[in-house]
Amino acid sequence: MEVREAAVEGRSSSRAEQWWRDAVVYQVYVRSFADANGDGIGDLAGVRERLPYLRDLGVDALWFSPWYPSPMADSGYDISDYRSIDPAFGTLAEAEQLIAEARVLGIRTIVDIVPNHVSDQHPWFEAALAAAPGSPERERFWFRPGSGADGSSPPNGWQSIFGGSAWTRANGDGEWYLHLFAPEQPDLNWTEPEVWAEHEDVLRFWFDRGAAGVRIDSAALLVKDPALAEERPHSGPGEHPFTDRDDLHEIYRRWRAIADSYDEPRVLVGEIWLPDAERFARYLRPDELHTAFNFDFLGCPWEADRMRRSIDGALAAHAPVDAPATWVLSNHDVTRPVTRYGRADSSFAFESKRAGTPTDLERGARRARAAALLAMALPGSMYVYQGEELGLPEVEDIPHDRRQDPMWLRSGGVDPGRDGCRIPIPWSGDHPPYGFSADGARTWLDQPDGWAALTVAAESEDPASMLSLYRAGLRLRRKAPWGGGAFRWIPSGDEVLAFARGEDFVCFVNFGSEPVALPPGAEILIASNDLEGGAVSQDTTVWLLNPLGQGEEGR
Numbered sequence: 001m002e003v004r005e006a007a008v009e010g011r012s013s014s015r016a017e018q019w020w021r022d023a024v025v026y027q028v029y030v031r032s033f034a035d036a037n038g039d040g041i042g043d044l045a046g047v048r049e050r051l052p053y054l055r056d057l058g059v060d061a062l063w064f065s066p067w068y069p070s071p072m073a074d075s076g077y078d079i080s081d082y083r084s085i086d087p088a089f090g091t092l093a094e095a096e097q098l099i100a101e102a103r104v105l106g107i108r109t110i111v112d113i114v115p116n117h118v119s120d121q122h123p124w125f126e127a128a129l130a131a132a133p134g135s136p137e138r139e140r141f142w143f144r145p146g147s148g149a150d151g152s153s154p155p156n157g158w159q160s161i162f163g164g165s166a167w168t169r170a171n172g173d174g175e176w177y178l179h180l181f182a183p184e185q186p187d188l189n190w191t192e193p194e195v196w197a198e199h200e201d202v203l204r205f206w207f208d209r210g211a212a213g214v215r216i217d218s219a220a221l222l223v224k225d226p227a228l229a230e231e232r233p234h235s236g237p238g239e240h241p242f243t244d245r246d247d248l249h250e251i252y253r254r255w256r257a258i259a260d261s262y263d264e265p266r267v268l269v270g271e272i273w274l275p276d277a278e279r280f281a282r283y284l285r286p287d288e289l290h291t292a293f294n295f296d297f298l299g300c301p302w303e304a305d306r307m308r309r310s311i312d313g314a315l316a317a318h319a320p321v322d323a324p325a326t327w328v329l330s331n332h333d334v335t336r337p338v339t340r341y342g343r344a345d346s347s348f349a350f351e352s353k354r355a356g357t358p359t360d361l362e363r364g365a366r367r368a369r370a371a372a373l374l375a376m377a378l379p380g381s382m383y384v385y386q387g388e389e390l391g392l393p394e395v396e397d398i399p400h401d402r403r404q405d406p407m408w409l410r411s412g413g414v415d416p417g418r419d420g421c422r423i424p425i426p427w428s429g430d431h432p433p434y435g436f437s438a439d440g441a442r443t444w445l446d447q448p449d450g451w452a453a454l455t456v457a458a459e460s461e462d463p464a465s466m467l468s469l470y471r472a473g474l475r476l477r478r479k480a481p482w483g484g485g486a487f488r489w490i491p492s493g494d495e496v497l498a499f500a501r502g503e504d505f506v507c508f509v510n511f512g513s514e515p516v517a518l519p520p521g522a523e524i525l526i527a528s529n530d531l532e533g534g535a536v537s538q539d540t541t542v543w544l545l546n547p548l549g550q551g552e553e554g555r
């Protein structure tokens, strides 16, 4: 890997008010980041100890997956108290300290808000179960009588995203309640003003504590068709009974007004899985969310043409609403890139997860390196999920009795679930827990043997490691060698993606098996893999300075 920093010294772009437009946001999955008290579960004290690591990595913000009190039926996405911290992770005071300490290091904090559902142990749901059918307590949720003569069948055929019916029968009086995810995650009824008021208050609670923004879980699912119409195979835009309904936008307009009311305006980031780019972009209109995750890019196979279309599609969809695109390669829900890109079909889709498919991890790692530099060079913001910067592979051989994910449990083991990308981070040493916990502690998900070379300590010593690449790439990115210049494709063969930003920066990715010569005179800023006699070999990304002065022929 080559790095030429001197060439871009002094070209920093202004990163003031609209920091979120090109921020690098690092996702912390607290349970698996660092464990300071030795109980095998990551905690806030562990994160605080490792803040210098995150500063040195060069990230602008941290997004914390839910850290609230939770029975952990879905790893914290089942919240029983939105204004506190799970005791396994620490205290509210520690969270406040963490937010403040990170900010001193120049790192902002984004907290995860889960407005679609609560835990079945949330006081509202407990009150609803204790109350009678038709009561105001039940109106906060979707309680309905069952269908069939004796009401013993679910009210309709909606399916849970985790598998099985989306309805569970409440004890006692026979009503059913809706849960688009696990039965421990009852859906809230967003036709109720109290539900709106509660969440607006939760937003203020975290904004008042210094959170720079929120990541909004399942952001396109909150509003349901009150008629509970069945899903139809070809429903038109906005007609699906529980996805992307038009009434959602008013919720986010109100949230945007709250975010904008702060001296440093807060930021709203949506988790929106929608195939229709135009519908997706509606959430990013100037008075709604600031950004949303680009899952099309995340799921895109490692193929030049598909990547080009994905990038074009994202830029075209965002332009009319003047929102920045986001570039996401992984998160806590999807197969790790090193594994995904090592497969013959390197796309990602929940419906077709492929545990146990033949995987070439070496190839996957090479592609993941190239993908990282590609993502870092694209205009917009970037997300890095903890462990991605270490090139951790998906762990696919977790014993059944150690698995935690409801996706695995509710599919009867058909879906491999998401535990394999949530394994605790290896920090140092040559055996589990690799410095994640005190030696001898058993981590909540077991780490594999054989991760000694993937620890932060080992990779820090190795200039050719994934971590060294991320550090160098993010350092260069921060200096914006493109100087704010516009994105444009430049001519290249079918197996190559090449784009310029501004007059003298080019990012060049070779997907094909034939090495490709670089234009004469081009200065190499960084390359994801060593060049072969000046040529870019397969699955390699290179950032170049001043290649355009030489004309565009030869590419």
Ligand code: NOJ
Residues within 6 Å of the ligand: 074, 077, 114, 181, 217, 218, 271, 332, 333
């Ligand atoms: C999306 C989250 O990323 C995922 O982990 C969670 O299971 C569901 N939403 C339900 O909250």
